[in-house]
Amino acid sequence: MRYSGFRVIAEALTGHKGWKPVWRDPTPQPDYDYIIVGGGGHGLATAYYLAKEFKQARIAVLEKGYLGGGNVGRNTTIIRSNYLLDGNEPFYEFSLKLWEGLEQDFNYNAMVSQRGIMNLIHTDAQRDAFTRRGNGMILHGADAVLLSRDEVKAIYPFLNFDNARFPIKGALAQKRGGTVRHDAVAWGYARGADLRGVDLIQNCEVTGMRIENGKIRGVETSRGFIGAKKVGVAVAGSSSRVMSHAGMRLPMESHVLQAFVSEGLKPLIDGVMTFGAGHFYVSQSDKGGLVFGGDIDGYNSYAQRGNLPVIEDVAEGGMALMPMIGRARLLRTWGGIMDMSMDGSPIIDKTGVEGLYFNGGWCYGGFKATPASGWCFAHLLATDQPHKTATAYRFDRFAKGLMIDEKGQGATPNLH
Amino acid sequence: MRLTCPLCGPRDRREFYYYGAEDYLHRPAPDAPIEAWDDHLHLRTNLAGVIKDLWYHEGGCASWLLVTRNTITHEVLSVERVADRKGASA
Numbered sequence: 051m052r053y054s055g056f057r058v059i060a061e062a063l064t065g066h067k068g069w070k071p072v073w074r075d076p077t078p079q080p081d082y083d084y085i086i087v088g089g090g091g092h093g094l095a096t097a098y099y100l101a102k103e104f105k106q107a108r109i110a111v112l113e114k115g116y117l118g119g120g121n122v123g124r125n126t127t128i129i130r131s132n133y134l135l136d137g138n139e140p141f142y143e144f145s146l147k148l149w150e151g152l153e154q155d156f157n158y159n160a161m162v163s164q165r166g167i168m169n170l171i172h173t174d175a176q177r178d179a180f181t182r183r184g185n186g187m188i189l190h191g192a193d194a195v196l197l198s199r200d201e202v203k204a205i206y207p208f209l210n211f212d213n214a215r216f217p218i219k220g221a222l223a224q225k226r227g228g229t230v231r232h233d234a235v236a237w238g239y240a241r242g243a244d245l246r247g248v249d250l251i252q253n254c255e256v257t258g259m260r261i262e263n264g265k266i267r268g269v270e271t272s273r274g275f276i277g278a279k280k281v282g283v284a285v286a287g288s289s290s291r292v293m294s295h296a297g298m299r300l301p302m303e304s305h306v307l308q309a310f311v312s313e314g315l316k317p318l319i320d321g322v323m324t325f326g327a328g329h330f331y332v333s334q335s336d337k338g339g340l341v342f343g344g345d346i347d348g349y350n351s352y353a354q355r356g357n358l359p360v361i362e363d364v365a366e367g368g369m370a371l372m373p374m375i376g377r378a379r380l381l382r383t384w385g386g387i388m389d390m391s392m393d394g395s396p397i398i399d400k401t402g403v404e405g406l407y408f409n410g411g412w413c414y415g416g417f418k419a420t421p422a423s424g425w426c427f428a429h430l431l432a433t434d435q436p437h438k439t440a441t442a443y444r445f446d447r448f449a450k451g452l453m454i455d456e457k458g459q460g461a462t463p464n465l466h
Numbered sequence: 467m468r469l470t471c472p473l474c475g476p477r478d479r480r481e482f483y484y485y486g487a488e489d490y491l492h493r494p495a496p497d498a499p500i501e502a503w504d505d506h507l508h509l510r511t512n513l514a515g516v517i518k519d520l521w522y523h524e525g526g527c528a529s530w531l532l533v534t535r536n537t538i539t540h541e542v543l544s545v546e547r548v549a550d551r552k553g554a555s556a
Contacts, residue, residue: 290512299509303487304537349484349521352514352537357467359480392508449504461507464484 053157072237073117073244078251081277082110084431085269087256087292088285089113091122091232092409092416094239094250095424096284096431098156101246103425104432109248110278112271114255114288118236121286121386121416126309126341128322128333129418130167130227131192134183137442137454138395139190144439145422146192146226152421158238160230161336167227167322168197168205170371171220176327180222187224197221206323209372216327216370227322229333235420259295259406266405269295282407282431284423287352287387289410296403300410301392301448303463306347306385307414308356310364312378314338323371330367339381342368346388346414348464356385388414394466395454398426398436398443407431408445413466470545473527481525487511488518488532491548514538520548 051057051070061068084100086093089111100106113119129149131142153160171177177196184194202221203211211218244250251273258270259281268277285292287304315338324331332342344364347357361383368375391397391411396419398409409427412419426437436443442454448461459465467479487510494502511517514537521531530548535541 288514290510291514294511299505299511301508301510303510303512304514350487350512350517350519350537351540353540357479357540448508449500462486464486 053159072241073250076249076251078110078254078271078273078276079108079249081268082249083108083279084110085276085278085281086111087269087281087283088288089117089240089250089252090120090284090286091118091236091239091420092284092286092412092423092427094118094236094243095420096282096409096427097243097248097250098239098246099425099428100431101243101248104428106432107247109243110276111243111248111250112254112256112269112276113250113252116252117240117250118233121388122236122420123233124309124384124386125232125417126331126333126343127229127232127417128167128227128331129162129230130224130322131418132167132169132183132187132194132222132224132227133456134186135454135456138456139186139192141422141426141439141443142419143187143190143192144425145419148421148425149230150226152235152238156238156242158234158241160234160238162228162230164226164228165321165333166223166225167324168202168221168223169324169326170202170218171222172216172218172327174219177220184222193224193226195223195225197223205321206319208374210370213370216325229322230417232417239424256292256295261296261403261406264402264404266403278405280405280407280431282409282427284409284427286389286410286412286416289389289408293401293408296401296406298401301397301445302411303350303390304352305349305388305390305464306351306353306356307343307388308347308360308364308383308385309341309343310361310383311335311381312340312342312375313381315340315378325367325371328367328370330364330371332368340375340378346390346464347385352387354385354387356383388412390414390463390466392448392461392463393453393455394457394459396423396443397445398423398430398440399445400430400434401445467540467542469521469531469533469542471523471526471529471531472545472547472550473529474523477523477526481523482531483522483524485520485522488520490520491532516543
């Protein structure tokens, strides 16, 4: 069933009786050519592109809970490609280009809104660094523009421009950045994959891996053994848990990241704004809530809830940037588990087990990567070769000293 | 979350700096093979459950602490000073 404006009108005139469930609820087959572990954004995107772009069949996605119930359903929905390093920027620009055509591609309204993103500048040194970053982005085919203090002021006159510690001196902006309706991304990919014959199997937890002579044979699950020629794992915060079934230790820790939504307000912030110096970033949802966040909680955790000191820290950042936020009430906060890698960059690679592939280490930045992550992982699964924009995302980059460390923090997952 | 420092008693989480997994206490010999150093610096068990990790009492007695806690519930089971551990050297 294709969605269109005409279809909505036709259904409205006939009592909305023609809408069908958007995907099937299949029972698992005894075996598949491909099993994707993880029914979140990255896993569903992988299955979608594997079926659509790489023309593969007999694919299943196994999800422990329900589709899109993890980090794709609990993030702050920002898309952008404003990275500096060679290993990252072409990949994220590829992702942003896929976002731009996504809704037409999978025929689903994901509310992709290129409302622009700006990173605020407070010092001359920061302006130099952001100028370099902007030039790097432009050289990789992305867009970037440096805004003066007056240009920022024309857009957001209410900011605290003369803060004694962090006066606002300008911003690096990417106009093609923006926000996307996060749940709809999972639903759109799920529907698109289902339409192409992918079995989306929910309430099916992987509890073990069957490996014989160094080769994957399939996975043990809460719904029995399912055989597979190739298994791809894309489970974000649960990466270390799932890969331990293959005896692997990963270069990452799991950490909690919190996010926040205020009560609904009149239109106030029409883009995305980041106040890196104050550990605060914010956008406004279509329902009017200010959606904002800051740093991770900072210690290894699998509890999907946050701690009060970070809520305090984020609130202080918000007050420093736009004091009027103190008049708004906080509607809710929540926490998700991030797969924080040792250098802050992801991994899309083969493993030491033949037929077992891994996609993870997205830290707190996985949402914007969803389309390219799915495409590149599907490329690796189908062809056994890395996609040209993802050649740096290897496991062995740590041992070889080829880390992709945007922040220059070293092997410290809690500081990226 | 609170940690009970052996010297200072129960203190707020804000006083402590999280460093990382217990792995950092098991430093390979300088001439150990590169795999041992890669393992030490980069690879983590990252268990969901009871783990040991290193915290620094930055806003208190400046002790390095080895904390045993549950990463699913945030329950803290024990806190000991790294310097008090058997075989520890200054």
